[in-house]
Amino acid sequence: MMDVEHQSDDAGAAGTHMVRVESVHKSLAQKHVLRGLSFDIPRGETTVIMGPSGCGKSVLLKHIIGLMRPDSGHVWVDGKDVTALKTAALSELRQHMGVLFQGAALFDSLTVEENVAFMLRQHRRMSQSEIRDAVADALELVHLADTQALKPAELSGGMRKRVGLARAIVMRPSLILYDEPTTGLDPITGRGINIMIRDLHERLGITSVVVTHDVESALFVGSLIALTEGGVIVHQGPPDEVRQSDVGLARRFFRPEEVPATANGA
Ligand SMILES: Nc1ncnc2c1ncn2[C@@H]1O[C@H](COP(=O)(O)OP(=O)(O)OP(=O)(O)O)[C@@H](O)[C@H]1O
Numbered sequence: 001m002m003d004v005e006h007q008s009d010d011a012g013a014a015g016t017h018m019v020r021v022e023s024v025h026k027s028l029a030q031k032h033v034l035r036g037l038s039f040d041i042p043r044g045e046t047t048v049i050m051g052p053s054g055c056g057k058s059v060l061l062k063h064i065i066g067l068m069r070p071d072s073g074h075v076w077v078d079g080k081d082v083t084a085l086k087t088a089a090l091s092e093l094r095q096h097m098g099v100l101f102q103g104a105a106l107f108d109s110l111t112v113e114e115n116v117a118f119m120l121r122q123h124r125r126m127s128q129s130e131i132r133d134a135v136a137d138a139l140e141l142v143h144l145a146d147t148q149a150l151k152p153a154e155l156s157g158g159m160r161k162r163v164g165l166a167r168a169i170v171m172r173p174s175l176i177l178y179d180e181p182t183t184g185l186d187p188i189t190g191r192g193i194n195i196m197i198r199d200l201h202e203r204l205g206i207t208s209v210v211v212t213h214d215v216e217s218a219l220f221v222g223s224l225i226a227l228t229e230g231g232v233i234v235h236q237g238p239p240d241e242v243r244q245s246d247v248g249l250a251r252r253f254f255r256p257e258e259v260p261a262t263a264n265g266a
């Protein structure tokens with residue numbers, strides 16, 4: 001999957017972009033959520049997506065993973081049109097994507113080991129001992145060595161997120177998507193998760209996409225920030241540029257002192 005080096009950047013083709021979202025429209029329950037949304041996610045960077053609650057960030061991630069299909073428009077991942085893939089090809093492509101879902105979404109009846117091993121057992125021909133080693137490696141990367149036998153109910157919120165992270169990286173994906181990785185955690189645990197996201201990015205070289213409301217988190221992990229509102233991307237660029245952007249959302253997130261308190265609820 002990973003022929004990263006400088007290729008031409010044809011529309012939708014692999015090129016420098018890991019993901020290309022092109023004029024995607026999606027309505028859900030009669031609500032027009034994505035309204036011709038287009039943007040690119042370059043390889044090897046960490047792109048942060050920020051936007052108000054309910055604006056369609058999780059819906060956008062689900063389109064990238066292929067869990068939702070657009071009403072119109074296209075989503076390309078590593079040069080493949082996700083919107084046109086059949087089940088088998090989509091399942092193949094998904095094995096290269098790690099996802100940390102909002103709320104971690106662990107299987108409560110399975111142990112940490114079984115949760116992390118789940119995709120390996122489904123998709124890799126590995127022996128029990130190879131799986132055990134891969135799980136131990138992934139848990140070590142998220143600083144959760146020796147938690148294999150625990151059940152999700154025995155874990156703190158921060159630990160659950162980290163097990164979710166271990167599960168997302170165990171397949172050694174080339175793209176990893178985090179949906180609100182720090183929401184609901186105390187600031188210190190949240191900071192720990194941010195450090196881990198940055199560390200994983202540096203150590204594994206994974207193209208990363210982080211959805212967050214958390215300004216500190218966005219500036220800490222992001223090499224690019226995309227602001228989304230009203231079903232489109234309103235600004236995308238390096239953090240320093242986006243922080244200075246004139247769009248209202250940039251002011252609400254990064255310069256709240258400029259915005260009247262009543263309109264400050266992003
Ligand atoms: N499966 C679904 N069926 C119907 N409506 C949905 C579905 N999924 C999302 N929606 C609606 O689409 C809109 C966008 O939802 P989404 O979960 O993407 O928001 P979000 O930006 O991730 O918000 P948050 O920051 O609170 O997580 C919301 O109005 C939501 O109610």
Ligand SMILES: [Mg+2]
Nearest residue numbers: 057058102179
């Ligand atoms: Mg969401």
